[in-house]
Structure formats: structure tokens, C-alpha cells
Amino acid sequence: MLSDNIRPLRRPEKEGTSPGRRWKTNWPAEVGSSAGRVPCLVLDISSWGAQLRIDQELADQDRIWLNLECIGTIAAEIVWRRDNTIGVQFLEQQSWIRRLHAQRLDPSTWTWQPTASQRPQT
Numbered sequence: 001m002l003s004d005n006i007r008p009l010r011r012p013e014k015e016g017t018s019p020g021r022r023w024k025t026n027w028p029a030e031v032g033s034s035a036g037r038v039p040c041l042v043l044d045i046s047s048w049g050a051q052l053r054i055d056q057e058l059a060d061q062d063r064i065w066l067n068l069e070c071i072g073t074i075a076a077e078i079v080w081r082r083d084n085t086i087g088v089q090f091l092e093q094q095s096w097i098r099r100l101h102a103q104r105l106d107p108s109t110w111t112w113q114p115t116a117s118q119r120p121q122t
Contacts, residue, residue, distance in 0.1 A: 022046045023097065030067040035059035042068070047097040049076070049089040064088065071096065 027042040043051040076088040
């Protein structure tokens with residue numbers, strides 16, 4: 001049968017599985033450390049980490065706190081640095097990222113539905 005040759009291209013995301021897909025963002029945030037706070041930009045994010053652009057020098061530390069205005073503070077560790085970009089791994093998985101990502105991919109959450117008064121009269 002022809003359908004025996006078809007395989008899914010991506011594994012479905014489930015709680016507790018791999019780090020999850022990265023979500024491209026452009027969110028202003030702050031990085032906090034024992035040396036103080038530095039503004040940053042979240043370039044992409046997954047439930048286990050993020051890529052941040054920081055225009056100021058960040059003290060040579062491993063443990064930081066990412067502060068997102070509407071979310072709160074997330075404890076993280078710096079796992080790589082390149083010029084003014086750093087990669088961080090969250091100390092705990094952020095399930096809210098998975099929920100946002102799932103909501104973004106679910107057509108029933110973003111398809112506009114006209115209200116009764118907006119439907120054409122027949």
C-alpha cells in the first residue's frame with residue numbers, strides 16, 4: 001500500500017521529551033546576575049533554553065536570571081558565548097513555552113470566527 005511509504009517528518013512534542021522546537025522571537029528582556037542587570041533581546045526560545053543578544057559586557061558567570069516582563073524570572077546557565085550573543089539553558093523546563101507554541105500551531109486558536117452580527121444576512 002502507498003501509505004506504508006509515508007513517515008512523519010517531525011516527532012510530536014510531548015511533555016518531558018526532547019528540548020522542543022525553537023521559536024523565533026524578538027522579545028525585550030533583562031539578564032540579571034550577581035553583577036547587576038543588563039538589557040537583552042531574546043532571539044529564539046524553547047522550553048529548555050534561549051538565545052540572547054546582549055549589547056553590554058556581561059560578567060564572566062555561569063548562573064543568570066532571564067527576566068521576561070509578562071512571564072517573570074527564569075533561572076538559567078550560560079552554555080555558550082559568541083560576540084554579543086549567548087545561549088542559555090533553563091534550570092527547569094518552561095511548560096508555558098510548549099503551551100504557547102502549541103496554541104500558535106492550532107488553527108482553532110487563531111482562525112478568526114465572525115460573530116453572529118458579522119455574518120452575512122441571507
